[in-house]
Amino acid sequence: MKISEISGKITAFIILTILIAGFIFTLTGKKDDFSLKENRNLATFPEISFSALTDGSYGKQLNQYITDHFFRREKWVSAQADINSYTGGKIINGVYMDSNRLLDTEVSSREISKKNIEAVNKFFGNYIGTAYFTAIPTTSGIYGDKLPEYLMTNPERNQIDFLYDNLTDGIRTIDTYNILRMLSDNYIYYRNDTRLTSYGAYYVYKTVIQKLGFRPSSYDKYTINHITSDFRGNLYNRCLYNGTKSDILDIYSYSVGAEVTSCTAYCNNGMTYRKTLNDEKFLESGDMYRMYLGTEEPFIRIKTSVNNEKKLLLIKDSYADCFIQFLIQHYSEIAVISPEHMEKPLSSFINPDNYEQTLFLFGIESMDNENLFDFINK
Amino acid sequence: MTYSSLLFIYGFLPVSLVIYWITPLKLKNISLLILSMIFCIMNSLRFLEFIVIYTLINYLTGILIDRFRSRKLIQSVMLFTGIIADTIIFLMFRTDFLDIFRDRLKIPDVFFPVGVSFLTLTAISYITDIYRNCIRAEYDIIKFSLYMMMFPAIIMRPVIRYNTFRRMLNDRKITVTEIGNGLAIFVKGLTEKVIAGDTMYMLYMAVRSVDIWEMSAVNAWLGMIAYILSLYFTLAGMADMGKGIGYCFGFRFPNSFNYPIFSNSIRDFYSNWHIQVIYWFRRYILKPMYEVCGNRIYRKIIFVIAWCCIGMWYRFDINGFVWGGVIGLTLVSEKYIRQLKILKITGIIYTYLVTIIFMVFLSGENIHYSVNYLLAMLGGNGIFADSLTLYLLKYYLVLLLICTYCATGLFRNMVMRSGKNYIKYAIEIISPVVTLLMLVICTALISYTGSSELYIIRL
Structure with missing residues (x-):
């Protein structure tokens, strides 16, 4: 037998084994509904339907199913990130892998939705108190100079300016970009997430609370608990790249100050339940960041032991979750509204006019979701 | 589904190989055809419909041309109709002018990676070869369907002529090597x-x-x-x-x-580039036109026009035309240097x-x-x-x-x-x-x- 024949036979044997083994393991492997590492639901086995077969989506769904439940999928995806980080591609699924942090590369394609701006302006038009707006940059806004220049055609700085310029004059905008940029050598942003750390949130708080008319609590009064050092956030979920260090989640507590007396969540279906401000059971879940504020609900009412009758309406996205812990010292009641989880109008939860101050606090990345404020005015 | 997907590599390919190998010799063709049909369905049911109709049109055209062998005029009309039909279908997918058709037929986008353009070349070569008496028409619908829609060849296929394919089909051996x-x-x-x-x-x-x-x-x-x-x-x-x-x-x-x-x-470049496609244009466009025209100058013009056609095959717009044209011109002038x-x-x-x-x-x-x-x-x-x-x-x-x-x-x-x-x-x-x-x-x-x-x- 010639050596080429032997070689061919060996190839046939090896590759066929791999293909068939891949098929069998994928077929018989355990089928999870949810990926902890990627923090998303995995595809279910597609049902055959005439329409899906006709428009070609059935093949795609089946491929998605195989992909999601592929044998050792997470290992493969991490390997992909490693291969790319060596060969220089550096970008996977829109995530740029820098030596010490992950960055979102899809910043420039983001468009600040005019609909959102109009909704906020309309809200302010009907509101009798004072409204404040602060837009928080993402990691790519602060560390954008690490990204290749061609990806930064529309920097976040401009997006925030555009947003602020188009808000009605009465809305007081609070700039946090410059202070965060100044502090960029500190641990103010997670390495694997687009959002602020508690430390970063403290500086946002310090800026914001002064505008709201309070004196900020000084940093050294806080006791800081490191809850976990294994946090990997939304950017990690997209690329599963293990080359960056995992992140630390902190809780800041103010031992001599006011406390939360009650914290009630109101669901879309009318149910209410008591919750705690931080919920460590989420450390076991795919989304450790949920530890701040727990399950996301459209409306959470926080009452504190502060006796000043001051009430704040906070309309926010997840950027505010670790920020709320700092507000407790200043308000007797904080109404926290998450518009992205609302399925019925704001008025069915609260009357905004009962709150003398309203603070909009959003990551700039949420502002391109044009359905964000659909229920804020109806 | 394309070849470079997990579903294909770790699902369809191993399964179809095993099914094909365990099928008895007599049924191998049918099993391959059924597998190919499943492959088409995975792209879209519409695609299967399309390719079946396309196959039938060319199958029947082939038989008709074969039948009227003695009556050249009818045969020519048949060939002409066949080529026009194939070309119209090709244009339907390659230009935006005929978008309405595509929308009316609710054809999804998944068609594109499946190489409709290659299919057209294959079909035209088949009916032309029958017309020229190079081959007899294929009466076995299974064999002919395999020629048109066999899944190993369906995406960006090598455009092979039917007699070559028939030879492959009839003496294929599978060894482990x-x-x-x-x-x-x-x-x-x-x-x-x-x-x-x-x-x-x-x-x-x-x-x-x-x-x-x-x-x-x-x-x-x-x-x-x-x-x-x-x-x-x-x-x-x-x-x-x-x-x-x-x-x-x-x-x-x-x-x-x-x-x-x-x-x-450049000549070397394009004789090693997409060999069967370029060969197709040489055989089915250039040669017949050369036969009609003997003048050297005209032949050069025809040569450039043939290259424009190749360009249009890659990209059916003015860009493709220009691309083919400049290559044609370069090839003509390259002879002198x-x-x-x-x-x-x-x-x-x-x-x-x-x-x-x-x-x-x-x-x-x-x-x-x-x-x-x-x-x-x-x-x-x-x-x-x-x-x-x-x-x-x-x-x-x-x-x-x-x-x-x-x-x-x-x-x-x-x-x-x-x-x-x-x-x-x-x-x-x-x-x-x-x-x-x-x-x-x-x-x-x-x-x-x-x-x-x-x-x-x-x-």
């Missing part, structure tokens, strides 16, 4: 598509993300080099994957590309530069953009290099060089010319390992999205 070779070729194609093709596509897109008026000269060149490499590796990769699968089923398809990128002349001694040394550089420059027409959205791009390449924007250049070179240079090396065929030449046995032995020994490694890397690279569906060109 053959399967091993086939799988190695499949993995080679996968590597070309997933690693080289896609990376070069990313590089090209990075260059293109900059406004054309601000593009620096070096970037523009990098972009075009990336484009030609991506085009080559995507087309060659798809062809190799199909060829490899064909081997596993006992079909020995020919090579579509023979390392064209570094040739000594090919004797020059200096070309023996500088031929590769000249060919490389010229082919890259011509690619501007194939790549740009419209002729206006292409001309501006060309100006940018020549430094018309007044920028030689910028920070993007540094970034691109930093991250892509190594891959660019590796891809370039792989496109040259230097490795193959080294093996073939060395004549030393130990080199051949060494390569035979490491080839299974390399194949395995490449399969693992490609699987990792497509593990997140599940498939590699970046197509730099839609054929």
Whole structure:
């Protein structure tokens, strides 16, 4: 037998084994509904339907199913990130892998939705108190100079300016970009997430609370608990790249100050339940960041032991979750509204006019979701 | 479903191979046809309908032409009708003018990677060959259906003539060695598509993300080099994957590309580029027209027009026309300079530069953009290099060089010319390992999205 024949036979044997083994393991492997590492639901086995077969989506769904439940999928995806980080591609699924942090590369394609701006302006038009707006940059806004220049055609700085310029004059905008940029050598942003750390949130708080008319609590009064050092956030979920260090989640507590007396969540279906401000059971879940504020609900009412009758309406996205812990010292009641989880109008939860101050606090990345404020005015 | 998807590699391929091998000899054709139909359904039921109708039209046309062998006029009308029908279907998918048809028929976008353009060439070659008495019509509908829709050949198929196919079909042997070779070729194609093709596509897109008026000269060149490499590796990769699968089923398809990128002349380049497609145009467009016309000057004009047709086949618009036209003109004028001694040394550089420059027409959205791009390449924007250049070179240079090396065929030449046995032995020994490694890397690279569906060109 010639050596080429032997070689061919060996190839046939090896590759066929791999293909068939891949098929069998994928077929018989355990089928999870949810990926902890990627923090998303995995595809279910597609049902055959005439329409899906006709428009070609059935093949795609089946491929998605195989992909999601592929044998050792997470290992493969991490390997992909490693291969790319060596060969220089550096970008996977829109995530740029820098030596010490992950960055979102899809910043420039983001468009600040005019609909959102109009909704906020309309809200302010009907509101009798004072409204404040602060837009928080993402990691790519602060560390954008690490990204290749061609990806930064529309920097976040401009997006925030555009947003602020188009808000009605009465809305007081609070700039946090410059202070965060100044502090960029500190641990103010997670390495694997687009959002602020508690430390970063403290500086946002310090800026914001002064505008709201309070004196900020000084940093050294806080006791800081490191809850976990294994946090990997939304950017990690997209690329599963293990080359960056995992992140630390902190809780800041103010031992001599006011406390939360009650914290009630109101669901879309009318149910209410008591919750705690931080919920460590989420450390076991795919989304450790949920530890701040727990399950996301459209409306959470926080009452504190502060006796000043001051009430704040906070309309926010997840950027505010670790920020709320700092507000407790200043308000007797904080109404926290998450518009992205609302399925019925704001008025069915609260009357905004009962709150003398309203603070909009959003990551700039949420502002391109044009359905964000659909229920804020109806 | 395309070849470069997890569903295909770790689902459809192993299952269909096993099914095919355990099928008794008599039923092998039917089982392959059924598998191919399932493959089509995985793209869309509409696609199956389409390809079945397409097959039937050509099947019947073939039989009719065969039947009226004695009556030349009717036969000519039949042929003409067949070619027109095939061409209209081709145009339906390749131009936006006939969008209404596509919308009316609710045809989804998944059609494109399946190579409708190749199907047209195949069909026309079949009915023309019958008309010319080269072959008899195929009455066995299963065999003919396999010719049209066999899944190892359905995506960017090698355009083979029916008598070649029939020969393959009738004496196909499957040995373990053959399967091993086939799988190695499949993995080679996968590597070309997933690693080289896609990376070069990313590089090209990075260059293109900059406004054309601000593009620096070096970037523009990098972009075009990336484009030609991506085009080559995507087309060659798809062809190799199909060829490899064909081997596993006992079909020995020919090579579509023979390392064209570094040739000594443009003529060499295009005789190694998409070999069957270019051959098709030579045989079915150029030759009949030459037969009618003997004048040398006219023949040259016809030659250029044939190249315009090839260009239009790649891209059915003015850009494709211009691209084909300039290649045709260059080929005509190259005849006069090919004797020059200096070309023996500088031929590769000249060919490389010229082919890259011509690619501007194939790549740009419209002729206006292409001309501006060309100006940018020549430094018309007044920028030689910028920070993007540094970034691109930093991250892509190594891959660019590796891809370039792989496109040259230097490795193959080294093996073939060395004549030393130990080199051949060494390569035979490491080839299974390399194949395995490449399969693992490609699987990792497509593990997140599940498939590699970046197509730099839609054929």
